[in-house]
Amino acid sequence: MAFGFEVTARDRRSQARLGLLKTSHGEVATPAFMPVGTRGVVKTLAPEEVWGLGYRMVLANAYHLYLRPGHETIRRLGGLHRFMNWPGAILTDSGGFQVFSLTRLRKVTDEGVIFQSHIDGSSHLFTPELCMEVQEAIGSDVIMCLDDLTGYPVSWEEARAASERTTAWARRCREAKKGVDPGLFAIVQGSVFSDLRRQSAESLTSLDFDGYAIGGLSVGEPRQTMVEMIEATAPLLPESRPRYVMGVGTPQDIVDAVRLGVDLFDCVLPTRNARNGTLFTSVGSVNIRNARHKDDAGPVDPACSCLLCSAYSRSYLRHLFLEREIYGHRLATMHNLSYYGRMMAEIRSAIRENRLLDYAVTLSTDTEEPDD
Amino acid sequence: MAFGFEVTARDRRSQARLGLLKTSHGEVATPAFMPVGTRGVVKTLAPEEVWGLGYRMVLANAYHLYLRPGHETIRRLGGLHRFMNWPGAILTDSGGFQVFSLTRLRKVTDEGVIFQSHIDGSSHLFTPELCMEVQEAIGSDVIMCLDDLTGYPVSWEEARAASERTTAWARRCREAKKGVDPGLFAIVQGSVFSDLRRQSAESLTSLDFDGYAIGGLSVGEPRQTMVEMIEATAPLLPESRPRYVMGVGTPQDIVDAVRLGVDLFDCVLPTRNARNGTLFTSVGSVNIRNARHKDDAGPVDPACSCLLCSAYSRSYLRHLFLEREIYGHRLATMHNLSYYGRMMAEIRSAIRENRLLDYAVTLSTDTEEPDD
Numbered sequence: 001m002a003f004g005f006e007v008t009a010r011d012r013r014s015q016a017r018l019g020l021l022k023t024s025h026g027e028v029a030t031p032a033f034m035p036v037g038t039r040g041v042v043k044t045l046a047p048e049e050v051w052g053l054g055y056r057m058v059l060a061n062a063y064h065l066y067l068r069p070g071h072e073t074i075r076r077l078g079g080l081h082r083f084m085n086w087p088g089a090i091l092t093d094s095g096g097f098q099v100f101s102l103t104r105l106r107k108v109t110d111e112g113v114i115f116q117s118h119i120d121g122s123s124h125l126f127t128p129e130l131c132m133e134v135q136e137a138i139g140s141d142v143i144m145c146l147d148d149l150t151g152y153p154v155s156w157e158e159a160r161a162a163s164e165r166t167t168a169w170a171r172r173c174r175e176a177k178k179g180v181d182p183g184l185f186a187i188v189q190g191s192v193f194s195d196l197r198r199q200s201a202e203s204l205t206s207l208d209f210d211g212y213a214i215g216g217l218s219v220g221e222p223r224q225t226m227v228e229m230i231e232a233t234a235p236l237l238p239e240s241r242p243r244y245v246m247g248v249g250t251p252q253d254i255v256d257a258v259r260l261g262v263d264l265f266d267c268v269l270p271t272r273n274a275r276n277g278t279l280f281t282s283v284g285s286v287n288i289r290n291a292r293h294k295d296d297a298g299p300v301d302p303a304c305s306c307l308l309c310s311a312y313s314r315s316y317l318r319h320l321f322l323e324r325e326i327y328g329h330r331l332a333t334m335h336n337l338s339y340y341g342r343m344m345a346e347i348r349s350a351i352r353e354n355r356l357l358d359y360a361v362t363l364s365t366d367t368e369e370p371d372d
Numbered sequence: 373m374a375f376g377f378e379v380t381a382r383d384r385r386s387q388a389r390l391g392l393l394k395t396s397h398g399e400v401a402t403p404a405f406m407p408v409g410t411r412g413v414v415k416t417l418a419p420e421e422v423w424g425l426g427y428r429m430v431l432a433n434a435y436h437l438y439l440r441p442g443h444e445t446i447r448r449l450g451g452l453h454r455f456m457n458w459p460g461a462i463l464t465d466s467g468g469f470q471v472f473s474l475t476r477l478r479k480v481t482d483e484g485v486i487f488q489s490h491i492d493g494s495s496h497l498f499t500p501e502l503c504m505e506v507q508e509a510i511g512s513d514v515i516m517c518l519d520d521l522t523g524y525p526v527s528w529e530e531a532r533a534a535s536e537r538t539t540a541w542a543r544r545c546r547e548a549k550k551g552v553d554p555g556l557f558a559i560v561q562g563s564v565f566s567d568l569r570r571q572s573a574e575s576l577t578s579l580d581f582d583g584y585a586i587g588g589l590s591v592g593e594p595r596q597t598m599v600e601m602i603e604a605t606a607p608l609l610p611e612s613r614p615r616y617v618m619g620v621g622t623p624q625d626i627v628d629a630v631r632l633g634v635d636l637f638d639c640v641l642p643t644r645n646a647r648n649g650t651l652f653t654s655v656g657s658v659n660i661r662n663a664r665h666k667d668d669a670g671p672v673d674p675a676c677s678c679l680l681c682s683a684y685s686r687s688y689l690r691h692l693f694l695e696r697e698i699y700g701h702r703l704a705t706m707h708n709l710s711y712y713g714r715m716m717a718e719i720r721s722a723i724r725e726n727r728l729l730d731y732a733v734t735l736s737t738d739t740e741e742p743d744d
Binding site: 039040041043044045046068069073076077078083084085294295297307311312313315316318319320322323325326327329330 | 411412413415416417418440441445448449450455456457666667669679683684685687688690691692694695697698699701702
């Protein structure tokens, strides 16, 4: 089944909208958050658990899977869905960001990017064409164009060069893609310069992709700047296509972006924080390693019905973390993804009822710092 | 409900027997293997998963839980069953072995053992009385006497001294235990000397405990010697009481011990091997990291119906291990405990049908060594 998207409702008081994303592996109600399963697994969790938390689409990464186990291995094994036993949809990031952030001796040319593997130092040339081949071999439902992105801060000139190269590569990705079913998303770049963001958005939308990502954010720029870039870009993207802000973010970031008309998100925050012992709760974040939880028989979040909160005390979770027991990582990951899943459901309800702006102010931003 | 045990059937061709162990937290069909949950969790697994694999009793460790989170914390939290959310029975090892194997600056006197914590170097005096207090605070269904054990090799004189001290401590444990419900097991020592094993067994059985363990094995002695010690000891223990060989062992070890009349086992082997990528299968052990599994679409064990073998390829499990993904540890642990659980069920069926000796020869001992 070919990729599709429809907007099903709009918030009367903001740019937020409800949508339905259709893929060969089921439908996804948007706004949606995608748990990160970089290497073909959402860290610590079984696919049944991710599904049980209400998620219907996860993110995997073409760069990592290209290096190991290799996209041809995954193709031979019947594709990534079968490989990782995930019945829902899969979006793969192209690897542009990973090449940028993980590799050494990276050299970007118009042809593509030459880099050394972060695993064994071997040399690779990643081109837009190879990027499509990898993601199609994997069998993704949504594939991302290879992008050239910059860090922060970066000069306007450098940001422009990277953004224009991203557009040229997007055109080649569009031509190289063979399959009919997967959706192909282009990635708007332009760093923190709204004029560059505009140029990028306009040139990409003229090529007509199945969806548009806003990339190169959450790389060190001030939060306010990030929101401004989303605000400057989202209205330039076609109403009828899904909009995806990559690598974002905190609950507040997500609500802000939804308000500005964004439909899709991914971020390591809930899963990575979980493994560090930081839990999102209805009354702010909890640092479970702290001594104050030692004898606490209560749940991490009384308002949560996840496995952790329904069956275990704060005291037990703290014990698991102090003992470095993997099961603690599982329970915390379940909890944080439960929190994010519930938040996205609440966001969708709020949009349906035209009260997203009211919902936004109910999110607690209290954070419990670690003990010294 | 007070601890109890009854032998329900006997193998006509060996000393093996079927039994039913009764505790305040349910019944356990013997011969039984107890997964090791040292710190109040079977590493990587949820209690529901352990239960789903058919296990009804797990092992925890008084030494570890005394140090962290502390037995008083567990008592305040409602006991270990509630703390770790395990509905079945719990046997706690006294910590004698851990004091012997993990601590520094250990000094054993008739009063007890002074040691430094392996966590923070703090000094502690573990006495038989404290050992009972800890295990009763935890709420174990079966508690073990504090024992004094030796390494291997050890002189006859040293082994005798440790064994006699173990008996003296067992007597004090019996007097110190307050609760009526938990079963109290004594531990036969005597290293590899059958005369000392006999003395230990005779002096302990004259005190009438609820069950008897054979300790101090699997500490480096030849396998044949271990079997001989079980053979020399088991017949000296009362028919009406459960017999438990501690820290044993491989599938072959377990079948041998069952044949000699042993009812209970615990061992880190299935769970630790799982985390190293070594899987028990119906056709011998598999080392999943090996390159030969890279493109293997088949299951780890076609004869197994666990989650790993029903939903994932060898290729995927290898990928998870190479990427150090925790989910690989989970799947491998599920599988190895599934293997052990099925083996114990088959052992019980074989005893019921008087064919345990035939069953023993069907176990594959093939092992796949790691690639260089």
